[in-house]
Amino acid sequence: MAAAGAFSLREVLDAFRGCVTERREVLLEPYLSGWWGLIRFLQSLGAVFGFISKDAVAKVQIMERHRRGEQGQHYESLQSMVEFELSRGPAELRGRPDSGCRTVLRLHRALLWLQLFLEGLRTGHRDSRTSTICTDSYNASLAKHHPWVVRKAATLAFCALPSRDAFLEVMNVGPPEQAVDMLGEAIPYIQSVYGITQELFAQHSLLDLP
Numbered sequence: 001m002a003a004a005g006a007f008s009l010r011e012v013l014d015a016f017r018g019c020v021t022e023r024r025e026v027l028l029e030p031y032l033s034g035w036w037g038l039i040r041f042l043q044s045l046g047a048v049f050g051f052i053s054k055d056a057v058a059k060v061q062i063m064e065r066h067r068r069g070e071q072g073q074h075y076e077s078l079q080s081m082v083e084f085e086l087s088r089g090p091a092e093l094r095g096r097p098d099s100g101c102r103t104v105l106r107l108h109r110a111l112l113w114l115q116l117f118l119e120g121l122r123t124g125h126r127d128s129r130t131s132t133i134c135t136d137s138y139n140a141s142l143a144k145h146h147p148w149v150v151r152k153a154a155t156l157a158f159c160a161l162p163s164r165d166a167f168l169e170v171m172n173v174g175p176p177e178q179a180v181d182m183l184g185e186a187i188p189y190i191q192s193v194y195g196i197t198q199e200l201f202a203q204h205s206l207l208d209l210p
């Protein structure tokens with residue numbers, strides 16, 4: 001999936017649902033496909049979010065380069081990627097700014113923001129402010145990994161978000177109630193991917209890759 005065309009929450013949901021195998025492996029192809037869907041949505045929100053979508057695109061592209069590269073067979077799942085990159089030695093891994101593990105860690109942290117944000121949207125009142133939901137979710141997740149200047153720029157951009165109901169409509173799912181139902185369906189899949197990744201990275205002490 002590339003970052004073009006209209007946003008479809010259904011596609012994002014299907015992608016994250018398709019990530020987890022029976023053996024609790026997280027497949028990278030649907031994982032990145034889910035990210036493309038989210039990026040497409042972010043891009044539709046306007047230029048004020050350009051610096052955020054640019055960073056997300058760059059990270060997804062790093063992962064796609066790994067998958068297309070000579071060692072592509074090791075980038076089938078998060079588990080095979082971790083095993084492969086660790087086999088080259090932890091020092092080598094920590095020194096590589098474009099490693100799969102470091103890159104996925106950034107996306108993984110953003111997935112926690114997404115979970116909190118979607119849950120806030122789902123349970124919020126009709127007149128809740130999306131910018132407040134977004135800021136609270138950001139402060140509880142990604143913000144602690146970002147320097148002051150990024151935090152400032154991000155929280156300024158959040159002010160441009162439309163009201164909750166307008167936001168639910170831009171999601172292109174139908175009336176707000178329908179969008180809320182679909183969020184309720186999507187969140188557990190995202191939580192599952194997040195939980196498995198967190199466990200995997202914690203097990204291998206990869207949660208603080210510089």
Ligand SMILES: CCCCCCCC/C=C\CCCCCCCC(=O)N[C@@H](COP(=O)(O)O)[C@H](O)/C=C/CCCCCCCCCCCCC
Pocket residue numbers: 009038039041042045049051052053055056106107109110113134138142145146150154161171210
């Ligand atoms: C169901 C539809 C509704 C929700 C749709 C949400 C769409 C969100 C799409 C993408 C999320 C953006 C993910 C951003 C990844 C950020 C990774 C990161 O932390 N990068 C920083 C560190 O990277 P390195 O320097 O270590 O390589 C980098 O410094 C970040 C720069 C940009 C700022 C990132 C702020 C992220 C804020 C969270 C996203 C808010 C989007 C709001 C729109 C609803």
